[in-house]
Amino acid sequence: MKQVLVKADAGRAMGNVFAAARGRLPGAGPVLQIRARAFEVYERTGLPHRRMEDWKYTDLRALISEVLPLAPRPDAEALVRAKVSVKQVAADQAVKLVLVDGIFAPELSDLGGLGNEVVVRSLREVLENSATGAMAGLVLSTTSDSAISLNAAMATDGLVITVADGHAVERPIQIVHVATGLSVSTFTRCYLQLGKGAHADIVESFVPAERASGYQANDAIIALVGDEASLSYIRVAAAASDAVNISSAIIAVGARAKLDLFSMTCSGSISRYQGFITLAGEGTKLSANGANLIRDKLHADTTIVVDHAMPHCTSGEKFRAVVDDCGRSVFQGRIIVRPAARKTDATLTTRALLLSDKAEVDNKPELEILADDVTCRHGATSGALDDTLVFYLRARGLSEKDAQMLLIKAFLGESIEEITSENLRDFVTAQAEHWLQAGR
């Protein structure tokens, strides 16, 4: 049956932007066909809207009134501004890979420190090179989600990173996305393949340069974690207060592999982070945690879908939200246990701290259990700071603000402490403290 298409003006305008951009997008022949198919998937629904269950709290059709043109290639001045921002979010000892307005910037990146076992290429290079064209289908893979499909159709650049079997990458790899533009849109895509028994720490940072405002970013990362491999993936997103930031992650984890995932959204007018994680092999362990830190009138949505496809897998999720002023935090966490996924052990807790009477939180944990012999738990709470705890700390000499800060840090710490790498844990803690201090 043919679906009836209902699209808002902005959604329709996207067709014009796509048509205008096609000639500038990297890749030809089969790549163009892949992009066209991805755009067709997007067009079936247009911009996601509230009648779609996964997007009910973040109605892009209502929230986005215009579609912005693709960002131009960054000029020298933009690169200088980006360099300053990269320094601000630098993770200790990390190898930096920098994307400026969606375009890979080798002059700001550090490609020499990774050795031969790690191959890094720009997405543009992969798509434009016919020898690697076979990868296009993989790196531009899509889902029924229209935001991801739109990203596949419009992806201008990004990174393709492969780590050889059995290789442990010594230094963390930090992918820094810098937005320098005004009223432009960017579409970035990264692809990560971790070989069998390999290990890597990946940090993805999003940061606006000074004067960047009003931009719209749609990025995606596709990651394949090989059997017996382990990946720590940390994402910390800050955006301009009038920017739209849609981020997607599609991750498949192999047998007896381990994935530690942490995502923290600190700002942005409208932010949506959606992670789709499939435990695709037996005996896999997943730790998926995160936080939304929101104030002013900002809106942050974190949606995580964990798909237990195979038996004997374990997943644990701890999500925290700290919301002040008129901010709104959304957390949707869905755990699917497929019929084959016997002996699944899955836990999800989401807790929100509201610092103002006007702050708003939507917490939606969901379990979809299709197998027997599984253990699944979920819990959700929201509330204000405990006055008794604040008084206890004040009676010991801490000012009211310092007492509140200490308690908020402790609240966030419940999730941050799940990051196994001490360096990365310190990095995330510092970013959270930066957000807290900025609000004092």
Next chain:
Amino acid sequence: MALLEIRDLHVGVEDREIIRGLHLSVHAGEVHAIMGPNGSGKSTLSHVIAGKPGYEITGGQILFRGQNLLQMEPNERAAKGVFLAFQYPVEIPGVTTMNFLRAALNAQRKARDQQEFSTPEFLKRVREVAGSLNIPRDMIKRGVNVGFSGGEKKRNEILQMALFEPSLCVLDEIDSGLDIDALRIVASGINALRSPERAMIVITHYRRLLEHIVPDIVHVMSKGRVMKSGGKELALELEACGYSQFEDAA
């Protein structure tokens, strides 16, 4: 001059008057016991001295070293040397006792224009104090009071008292939830902190605590007032006759 001078204090909560014209004078070096039945206002008094929000002071004064305590924030009172040992110390997951102690101690020192302790200085100090109270090191590495037994929580209060070196210690039913052995340990920690420069107000229902911490003065409180004051023998009298005579008189 008295260290603490309470004059005709009236305190209410939600239109209900709990303290009704209380007078109390405490000098440095003295240990005062305040006894009384449930609902007599003992804990309210301790909270008001420490500055807990939610109470309405409808009359009277509390002077600490001649300064109006009621105009100070709770943290300012702590920095001035007022310490409340809580009847029910709270649990704070995610904040280690060590970090909490360092933040609190340095906040007090900063407020007093003293140099903050460096990390090595602080560690040395806290280890000395914990050692003198036989508090195991792993206790101060854990979250504040998280998973502590009743006795451990009270020992943690005494540890803070020893570390912060306050001039006035208000001990709100420090004996509640303690078995005999824990009571003995806590009491010996408190006795070790008695000094000519420091005053203590020990709030309790029971005489047994006062066998371990012998007070200089005992007050009987009922219906928001001090009904009778006397020496340590007054506690014995209460043990024999109970509080009913004071409740009837109030």
